[in-house]
Amino acid sequence: MKLTEDELRRFDEDGYLFFPGRFTPEEVGVLKQAAAEVYALQREEVWRESSGVARTAFAAHTYNEAFRRLGAHPRLIEPVMQLVDGPVYMHQYKVNAKAAFDGEVWQWHQDYGTWRRDDDMPEPRAMNIAVFIDEVTAANGPLLFIPGSHKFGVLEAGHDLETTSYPLWTLDRDTVKKLAERGGCVAPTGPAGGMLLFSSLLVHASPPNISPMDRTIVYLSLCHVDNHIRRFKRKEWIAHRDFTPIEPLADDCLMDLADDQAALGRRYRPPPLPVATPLRSPWCLG
Amino acid sequence: MKLTEDELRRFDEDGYLFFPGRFTPEEVGVLKQAAAEVYALQREEVWRESSGVARTAFAAHTYNEAFRRLGAHPRLIEPVMQLVDGPVYMHQYKVNAKAAFDGEVWQWHQDYGTWRRDDDMPEPRAMNIAVFIDEVTAANGPLLFIPGSHKFGVLEAGHDLETTSYPLWTLDRDTVKKLAERGGCVAPTGPAGGMLLFSSLLVHASPPNISPMDRTIVYLSLCHVDNHIRRFKRKEWIAHRDFTPIEPLADDCLMDLADDQAALGRRYRPPPLPVATPLRSPWCLG
Numbered sequence: 296m297k298l299t300e301d302e303l304r305r306f307d308e309d310g311y312l313f314f315p316g317r318f319t320p321e322e323v324g325v326l327k328q329a330a331a332e333v334y335a336l337q338r339e340e341v342w343r344e345s346s347g348v349a350r351t352a353f354a355a356h357t358y359n360e361a362f363r364r365l366g367a368h369p370r371l372i373e374p375v376m377q378l379v380d381g382p383v384y385m386h387q388y389k390v391n392a393k394a395a396f397d398g399e400v401w402q403w404h405q406d407y408g409t410w411r412r413d414d415d416m417p418e419p420r421a422m423n424i425a426v427f428i429d430e431v432t433a434a435n436g437p438l439l440f441i442p443g444s445h446k447f448g449v450l451e452a453g454h455d456l457e458t459t460s461y462p463l464w465t466l467d468r469d470t471v472k473k474l475a476e477r478g479g480c481v482a483p484t485g486p487a488g489g490m491l492l493f494s495s496l497l498v499h500a501s502p503p504n505i506s507p508m509d510r511t512i513v514y515l516s517l518c519h520v521d522n523h524i525r526r527f528k529r530k531e532w533i534a535h536r537d538f539t540p541i542e543p544l545a546d547d548c549l550m551d552l553a554d555d556q557a558a559l560g561r562r563y564r565p566p567p568l569p570v571a572t573p574l575r576s577p578w579c580l581g
Numbered sequence: 582m583k584l585t586e587d588e589l590r591r592f593d594e595d596g597y598l599f600f601p602g603r604f605t606p607e608e609v610g611v612l613k614q615a616a617a618e619v620y621a622l623q624r625e626e627v628w629r630e631s632s633g634v635a636r637t638a639f640a641a642h643t644y645n646e647a648f649r650r651l652g653a654h655p656r657l658i659e660p661v662m663q664l665v666d667g668p669v670y671m672h673q674y675k676v677n678a679k680a681a682f683d684g685e686v687w688q689w690h691q692d693y694g695t696w697r698r699d700d701d702m703p704e705p706r707a708m709n710i711a712v713f714i715d716e717v718t719a720a721n722g723p724l725l726f727i728p729g730s731h732k733f734g735v736l737e738a739g740h741d742l743e744t745t746s747y748p749l750w751t752l753d754r755d756t757v758k759k760l761a762e763r764g765g766c767v768a769p770t771g772p773a774g775g776m777l778l779f780s781s782l783l784v785h786a787s788p789p790n791i792s793p794m795d796r797t798i799v800y801l802s803l804c805h806v807d808n809h810i811r812r813f814k815r816k817e818w819i820a821h822r823d824f825t826p827i828e829p830l831a832d833d834c835l836m837d838l839a840d841d842q843a844a845l846g847r848r849y850r851p852p853p854l855p856v857a858t859p860l861r862s863p864w865c866l867g
Contacts, residue, residue: 403791434766437720475792480718480792502720504788506786507766
């Protein structure tokens with residue numbers, strides 16, 4: 296699971312790394328089922344769009360077994376430990392739905408901007424790592440990155456409490472324009488199972504999903520244990536307060552779960568899906 | 582400029598054809614300058630977003646020389662004449678801006694739905710052909726198509742007068758979902774100079790442009806002369822009433838214009854650009 300010299304260099308330059316096909320279709324299947332389960336729950340951690348469909352399930356690793364395992368998956372934890380040079384704890388865990396037709400915009404922002412201002416995290420010694428649970432295409436609200444935008448520290452931002460249901464420290468247009476003149480603007484797209492690692496200082500956004508295809512991505516925000524947050528203003532299931540170092544599980548931990556569930560046979564009954572089977576996207580060009 | 586057998590078959594199946602790099606960077610330069618010129622005009626044909634930036638310049642071929650030539654360009658006119666099997670006239674001509682940050686959504690619709698209902702165009706013997714003036718990426722509000730959705734005639738639609746400044750007959754979500762389960766959802770993306778030909782029955786949309794990159798596309802809607810509209814409810818610069826067959830110009834008509842302008846030297850002064858030079862997008866992944 297070690298990042299190569301070339302990958303380390305590219306991360307330093309661009310502020311992100313994209314690994315298509317890092318999880319198998321079987322593993323994605325386990326996570327897709329888990330996402331449907333958590334979205335069906337009526338819990339305060341599950342936020343909804345203005346239309347009522349799920350937008351984000353926070354802290355899903357604390358109430359779902361598949362997401363618990365993903366939260367300690369070596370393919371996610373080890374590269375981040377390597378980059379922050381030491382043990383990490385889970386600062387935030389989100390299953391972001393961006394549902395077909397309803398998924399709303401995330402404005403231009405840096406995650407560390409929020410962690411610094413709201414949670415008093417001392418340094419940007421923390422980062423995001425994401426797994427695509429659905430295919431991400433140009434059509435369904437992909438994540439947009441400005442390569443190299445992590446090189447400028449914490450940028451000025453305003454607290455947007457209005458655009459969507461989630462309060463966010465967002466950047467002004469001039470800043471985004473200047474950064475994009477320098478670095479461009481990219482949208483990593485690809486089939487479910489892709490993995491995306493990005494700096495907590497990287498400027499990013501994502502457009503609304505007006506397409507008929509869902510677009511679920513799981514985000515882990517991992518922080519070096521010495522760099523844990525100092526202020527506890529936000530809910531503990533948004534900005535976690537358990538700073539225990541994560542012990543990576545075995546590489547087959549998700550497939551083990553699938554096997555266990557199959558072996559349990561009749562005794563195990565996943566809750567019924569709340570919605571029709573998600574649409575397949577037989578061929579979505581990028 | 583003839584479409585091949587394979588292209589004809591693909592058009593029949595999918596309802597569209599995409600030709601990357603159909604216009605040279607020099608030709609695109611001429612059109613880009615022309616777009617800046619028309620957007621700077623205060624005319625009723627130039628519509629604006631709620632923010633005030635240009636959204637669409639209608640009928641730009643009637644008041645701009647470069648767009649007049651593009652409106653009779655053989656690379657656009659001849660394939661359409663081949664597909665509708667005869668002479669065509671210009672039913673509509675749009676320079677759609679979809680400006681950085683401000684460009685708004687176009688909801689799911691069929692163009693012929695509007696032409697039938699509003700303009701009484703007898704048959705869908707008409708189609709669109711578009712030229713990318715900017716690079717179109719996953720980031721800047723690409724056109725979204727549902728392949729094969731042109732096979733179901735005119736679909737039920739509701740008249741949306743509220744979402745944006747442009748009234749549109751839009752489809753309901755169930756219809757879009759069903760069509761996408763069958764055909765998927767694609768977003769043809771690529772550098773400026775690409776050409777996109779699509780059926781007037783093809784179901785399409787485009788998301789807002791939240792990126793810092795502009796995304797201008799010129800759309801010609803061409804109709805067989807025998808199939809001209811019968812009702813004149815909309816402004817004549819939106820649904821044209823000049824049914825004269827278009828005579829294709831020479832293939833170098835745009836470069837000729839560039840040469841003429843250069844030769845005119847001091848005598849020719851294009852109006853100053855109303856905005857800063859558009860951003861370059863040095864590398865936007867799809």
